[in-house]
Amino acid sequence: MSTPATEVFNELDPHGMGSYTKHSHHIVSGMTLKLILAILLAFTALTVGAAQAEKWVEASFALELPRWVNVVVAMSIATVKATLVLMFFMLLRYSNPINTIVFLFCLLAFGLFLFFTLLDLSTRGEINEIKAKQVEAGGIGGIHYGWGKNAPLVDKAPVVYWRERMIAEIGPEEYERRKAILVHGHEAHHEPTNSTGNLSINRPGLTAGLFDASAPAAPAHGHEGSEHAPKQDGKTEHAPAAH
Amino acid sequence: MTTLDTRSNPIGADVQSGEPGWKRYVPGHHWRTADEEFDACTLGFWLFLATEVLLFAGLFCGYTIMRYKHPEAFVNGSSYLDWRWGALNTVVLLISSYTMAAAIRAFQLDRQKAGRLLLAITFICGLGFLVIKFTFEYTPKLSGWFIAIDPALHHYASLVDGEALGGLFKHVAGYGGKAPGQFFSYAFSSDPWEPLWWSIYYCATGIHALHVIIGMTLIAWCYRRAVLYNAYGPSHYTMVENTGLYWHLVDLIWIFLFPLLYLIH
Known part of the structure; x- marks a missing residue:
């Protein structure tokens, strides 16, 4: 229960937060900054060189590298460069970790965008097989x-x-x-019917006659007459119910 | 004079005292310490940077979709760009990022002259980036007008059909018209999807160039404050720090745009 004598309770900083934020002002050494710049310039040369090398390999050996090689090589180098900029120029290595967390969450969102975009693009072909078939009640197998x-x-x-x-x-x-x-x-108490959209859907409240053009429905058992009143011109809206 | 007056109008009577601005700076009264204010400002700025990254994320997704669907159009479109201009601009931006980080370091160490000089160099690098982009890339591709010193010009010498500004600019017949989407009017293209490539190219580089301009404005503002009343020093440099973060983000985006646009084959 003893408190070090040097620690005086600070009314303005009751939880000692000040001691935590003391470290936020990091001064990066000039040599580190120069070194990072040199590495970044070297990686720029590397990414240009890699693209030239891919071209040279394709031309010299008369082969075609897969499309992803160009993207993967270029993006790997760019990611290394970006990480260096983030850590040393943008000081994420030294600053409050919450800043890094914010940025990583942002990258997670970016990753989700790209993931679902690529998922969509790369599976577009699979729908063709399904689209090639006819739509039939109950499915047609396969x-x-x-x-x-x-x-x-x-x-x-x-x-x-x-x-x-x-x-x-x-x-x-x-x-x-x-x-x-x-x-x-x-x-038990029904003749089996061929189910149609008309029978399956609860009709009251829907636009009158919405389904009638394609398949006139018989009124359901038990509440005939209520919403299926004859039209004013005398014609009945539906085929007469078979009882 | 209240605290607020001191902060919003630092060029006042008390400037005559000779105290540098960063020493006269008083944190907002709702902060317990200057450090807390600094941390909160930086966190807020990182949240803003996250939205900026998501803005470019949309562009990168658009790029992904279009390149996935029309890879030949992208190889073809990229072949119009000279990677040397792109690489030069990358180097210019990387150097400017370094000078920006070094400027913050200089202000942290109260080296006012060095800080101002480094801010100025950063600004000039940004300007250089825009000059290269507009003079050697946008203008010829859109209009066919080359600046006379453009090394690409000698290849098209036989097609030059006009001069402007006393020979400073030369027009190459048929070169222009590489514009985005419906504005495309280049007659010698063989790929039906080429206007799409130019749409992606101008959207990506255009929004990036807009960010360069905004970043340069912020740097100029920092420079002005530093010159007028030594606004930044060891105990207070929040604005120059956040301007730096913005500038590094501009660099960060370009690090990805450069290979994606210039190094496709």
Whole structure:
């Protein structure tokens, strides 16, 4: 519980912050600055030389270096130069570490920009395979169904594939028997319908007749009449419901 | 006279006392110490530099996309640039960065004359950068007008079709028109994407040149304050320090722009 006698409590600096910031005024030696300048100039010569050397190699040996070589070499040298400027000219090596943290976060953001840009650019081609196919209800296959490396590659919609596979396995009669039981379980009171956009979407509140041009819908069970009133000109908006 | 008056108008009666500006400087009353003020100012400036880097990050992303999609256009476009001008400008900026750092050091050691001289050299280097950029690169490419001392001119001697300012500038028929995007009018190009390359080139170097001009303005302001009332010294040099940070950032951007624009093949 003893305090050194030399430490006097400073009311204006109760937590001793002053002692921390004392080190912020670093004076870099003149020799360091000159040395850094010399290195930077040497690296400038190096980056020019590297570009010339790439050209020379390509011309002398009649080969074409991959495109990334030019960029990677030039950017590596530039990064070294930039690091030297940041550390010694911009004094990040000596100043408050929070400044370095700010700058590194900024570079992280820069990295994210570049990463997602390159991710997009380098995978543009993959969409073509998908775009080449037709859009079909339930999908048209051409992918692996299921999980794992043994998942079969099938060229059918999943609904068709799994149905046929089950029929092949247990025979059509057993299939129908099971189906009667299973379907009764969750669709007991419905005739199965082919789902359409009209049936799937909760219609009230949507623009009237939005879907009717393409596929006139039957009113849903239970609340017919409410929002499907006949139009004033006498024509009904929808095909009559089949009951 | 209040503290605020002293700070905002240092050329007052108290200047006659002969005390240098940096000794008369009083930190803002809301800071406990001058060091705290200095740290906060520097941190604030680094936050600003981060936004500057993000500004150029957008340009670099644009560059990446366009070069990825049209690599031949970039090789072709880069071949119009002379790497020697780019390298010379790199050297000029690197030297100016050194003199800026040395100027801060001089003020930290209260070497007022050396500090002022180094600030002046930094300013002149910035000016040299702009002169090289505009005289030897922008002007001929945009308009076809070469300055008579341009070493590239002798190659086009047979195409010279005009003079201006008593022969100081010479016009080379058909050379100009290498302008960005819709302003492009160079008739001897073979790459359909060349206007795109010029768009990237002028955006990147133009915004960088704007930063050079802003940095030079800040340096001139620092110089004026140093000359008028020795504003910077061992205990107070915040403004010259932050001006230096700005100037180094300009250098930093150019370190990346130079190989990306001039050294493609």
